[in-house]
Amino acid sequence: MDINTGIPTEERRQIAEGLGRLLADTYTLYLKTHNFHWNVTGPLFNTLHLMFEEQYTELATAVDEIAERIRALGFPAPGSYREFSGLTSIEEASGQPEAEEMIRQLVRDQETVVRTARSLLPVASEVHDEPTVELLTSRMQVHEKSAWMLRSLLG
Template sequence: MASKINIGIPDDQRKAIAHGLSRLLADTYTLYLKTHNFHWNVTGPQFNTLHLMFETHYNELALAVDEIAERIRALGEPAPGSYAAFSRLSTVKEAEDVPSAEEMLRQLVADHETVARTAREVFPTADDAHDEPTAGLLSDRMQAHEKTAWMLRSMLG
């Protein structure tokens, strides 16, 4: 039997934070998968630039997925880890076809903005609970997604 968690955050707030982080994890994992898909399937005059950029992005997302899942576990809750769970929790939509390079950029801009909004939605719950580790994680994720969205948007002109 596991011991009771006593990290200074009441159980109801701890569980609410973990649930919000589970949504962020699902969005991040779905975006990781989509970015990897686009890395493999991009074509056109910007192939080399986009292929390498998408690789940088999905590598950063892979690290973020692990960090988010480990924070959920540190809060004493199970981290979702199946495609079914991610599908239920994610607001990022998968790409079921292979769009043009320009459409890939458009979708990824929207998706990075979506993930930034998800992180922002969880922030007040973490802040109210004085959960500084989660607040820091959320702040870092918002900054990363907003910067990536800006860079992708800049490529669209």
Template sequence: MSSQPQVSPLNIGIDEASRAKIADGLSRLLADTYTLYLKTHNFHWNVTGPMFQTLHLMFETQYTELALAVDLVAERIRALGYPAPGTYSQYAQLSSIPETEGVPKAKEMISLLVAGQEAIVRTARSIFPLVEEVNDEPTADLLTQRMQVHEKTAWMLRSLLEE
């Protein structure tokens, strides 16, 4: 998806073409983050089994963190001068995280969330070369923070799958 034209001229030391590419990458990150938020919230509502209480609370902590993250990513897109995507159809088009049909068992939920966390790390990492090339430190900082959160969360979820 190509970002829409910027709303007003910006002079922040990053050329327009680079800002557009970064905004496109961040739009994919936003879509992944929102998709994982929705999936995690769904699993929070629908988890069952012997680990119900643990997973119910863990998923709540995770979807709350993701809800805050979507705002940070969207606001960075806006700071670069572009509109942030905000519809389900845009997210479905941009996200690398597939929807989950039905209600999986708890262990499959955990596996799906690990995959989603890792997908977000890959999306964030894919934006880094351009961000570094144009010295976009605020975006680099955001990406670094997001990768740290998602790598740690994936590790914690993965540990639940070990026998």
């Protein structure tokens, strides 16, 4: 059946493509945060281990919400490592960085996800796609707070 929610097909496509980039960034950040959770060492081990777990758990829920929004718009959600690697703006970690470098990378990555979400707001707002605007706003709030909390550990 055709989708008739008041948003023209081309605009739904643009929004879905932008959400695909957000999904790729979010999933890549999830993997990176989970990796750092497993491999962090040093005096901040317990603090970072727990913080990273809280963050990757939240990200796991977010990827589902973003993918479901793409589907509600009538388009397939990207779902493979290959697709994500072609869409993401997040750099993978190489090797096992020290704890402070993990924090710095995750701050940059959290802010990258905010920029990805923010870049999609004008299109979604213009066609009055309030569910996507709400999703984007919520994601930006989460990532800005996570970046702030991580940054606070650096002094």
